[in-house]
Amino acid sequence: MAQQKPSIPKGTRDFSPAEMMRRNYIFDTIRQVFRTYGFAPLETPAMENLSTLLGKYGDEGDKLLFRILNSGDYAAGLSDGELRSASHISEKGLRYDLTVPFARYVVQHQGELTFPFKRYQMQPVWRADRPQKGRYREFYQCDVDVIGTRSLLCEVELVEIVERVFAALGIRVALKMNNRKILYGIAEAIGHADKMTDITVAIDKLEKIGLENVRAELLGRGLSPEAVDRLQPILELSGDNDSKLTQLRDVLACSETGLKGIEEMRTVFDCVARLGLAMPVELDLSLARGLNYYTGAIFEVKALDFAIGSISGGGRYDDLTGIFGMPDVSGVGISFGADRIYDVMTGLGLFPAELNCSTRVLFTNLGEAEQAAVLPLLRSVRDAGVPAEIYPDQARMKKQMEYANRRGIPLVAIVGSEELAAGVVTLKDMRTGDQRQVPFAEVAGAVK
């Protein structure tokens, strides 16, 4: 076989043991919180039929799907022209997110499920995006959703989950919330129900470009001067959530949908306030999130001490499963961005130091007799639940100590000829250099 310089496809990554231990720390923390809130795990296949995926992410999304070439002789029986159309040579694709497979799963298995159905899902997704810093072609999503209830307690629960996850990870965050019904209500109230997106984008730019420029932009997008005048009090909203909602109620008095959105947010904020969370939860009218399927609450989480995009986000959707023929099933969910959370924790030095190595003790291997004495000791340490190793070869002491150092193993248990004669182990703390001797029978207890 020819020699070759090995590499991996662009936009993909290997995760080294050090990275994996940090990533697993994040995943384990998130999973633990999901479980505490009664969410159960689900996994779906990496491949879905293209009929499941196509048309769910817009034209741009369709182009970013990774397609699987049909197995066997994909070209058999096809004309030259047909070979130029992906639909003839490919009928499966890699999942693009966890939401569409989840909707597909719920519809396919609706008869077996107990609703409300609370599930979490932590799996990789694939997108043929142009790779760039912080954007990958394979990345994990960590989604948590409850489907089959309109109860706003679910929104409250997601707020608590966000608080608990980031508190456990040590990341200070603020949770921004908005509501699609309020955004629609604003557009409706100023007489431009069709321009909800333009108006939201303009509100979003307020801090950056100032009130006058936002006014100009809205006029340029076809809003009437009167509509822009009516929008102005909304742009200038201030105060706490309660005060903002009170002001909004006056402006949206004529929009039934808008008033419903205000009521939803008030319920959620009241409930959250009673829980007394340390995390700030703020109404932010500039929050829109691109996903068209959201119909109620929208969430976005920002790290307070590190400049990066949102590290978690989600919302309420009233018809996710309608695309698969199961209408009127409301759900709400959020997704945690593992890669960005990893970057924040690395940037702020938040990973616990002991994550660098799970092995607590390395036993030396300094000769046949020493090795024979060490093996039962090693077994007793492992029996006690302490991750431990023996250096597999009878190498020089220096080489074995280097191995412990490079691996980040905190304790070396030395058994040389003197220790063997005395029936003791010399335990060396690799950080302080301190040494002490422990009888064979007490090793497991001493390293625990």
Added chain:
Amino acid sequence: MAQQKPSIPKGTRDFSPAEMMRRNYIFDTIRQVFRTYGFAPLETPAMENLSTLLGKYGDEGDKLLFRILNSGDYAAGLSDGELRSASHISEKGLRYDLTVPFARYVVQHQGELTFPFKRYQMQPVWRADRPQKGRYREFYQCDVDVIGTRSLLCEVELVEIVERVFAALGIRVALKMNNRKILYGIAEAIGHADKMTDITVAIDKLEKIGLENVRAELLGRGLSPEAVDRLQPILELSGDNDSKLTQLRDVLACSETGLKGIEEMRTVFDCVARLGLAMPVELDLSLARGLNYYTGAIFEVKALDFAIGSISGGGRYDDLTGIFGMPDVSGVGISFGADRIYDVMTGLGLFPAELNCSTRVLFTNLGEAEQAAVLPLLRSVRDAGVPAEIYPDQARMKKQMEYANRRGIPLVAIVGSEELAAGVVTLKDMRTGDQRQVPFAEVAGAVK
């Protein structure tokens, strides 16, 4: 969007919450043992370059690779003929196993790694095999390998890992071992070094077809009658490992490689014997395993109480990384078959009952005032680390109890108007039907 009956590609599976909890139990158990032995996690991308994958699994394996269609306009600039060749329209494939990506990783990152490098990897692999009972197109492999040492302590450690994993899972197993050097030695000793595979296959059939038929088959495969005569004592080997190795030593006296294999096995068996494992570890000369890269010890694990193929297997390889230009790096590893282990545990009823649901308590939701009283109680229970839920809607009691039943939640915490007035929760054990009342302040302690 058109309605469609959703489904998933053949040979793939959704894993429901109940299945996931059982699968995670298996994965967590295996992972915990791997960690206890000092192995560190690694993950590689789902996609590899086809140049990495092709030619590593034989012609049959190449055909079973799932290929990714090139992104963008895959047909641009290609002739009609080129479109009929997969190599022109596809340059990436899904990984087929974890071994080749591991070898690729070690070569690519050799400068950063500390050898011996001990890693485990638990990820799905994909094969375009014909789906059938127990054979899937997407399935997980759980591999553990140490690379960069020839120490037989690694073989011993893998034996211990097998014992510990299956003891923890409650599966009684026997570990069969063989050694490629012995197989080669046998072939060499009877003058047919080129017929190692034929001879091994024949030995394997001994129990099924009997000595005379094996003799006939070997003659049919071109072995001389003298060679078959010389093989006969090997076919009739009996006794414990030690006695078999002693008998073998006489037969293989003229094969240096064979004697080396005997010595290796004796070292491993002696070391294992001193550890006093409960699990039987048996020399089985019929064990060959198909993978050509094995060069020393070979392992296979059989469940003793359930009829199924091997549930774990592996071996020593001396040149896995040579295909990527890094020769002479010896390693040894084993792989655990999660799907078969799942089937054994299901068949023998070995999964703990509490795996059915991680939620311990469901709080009822019987009205506005009741809900307001329950939310802080629920939070206190979750603060205590107990997975708990509130029924999100104010539905009829019967519906809420049914939800708890169907989910398998063992405890329901009822707060109705009477409980609310008295400041107590009625805790109902869903299995026994027993009820007791607990003051609000004591709920978290009571359910813990």
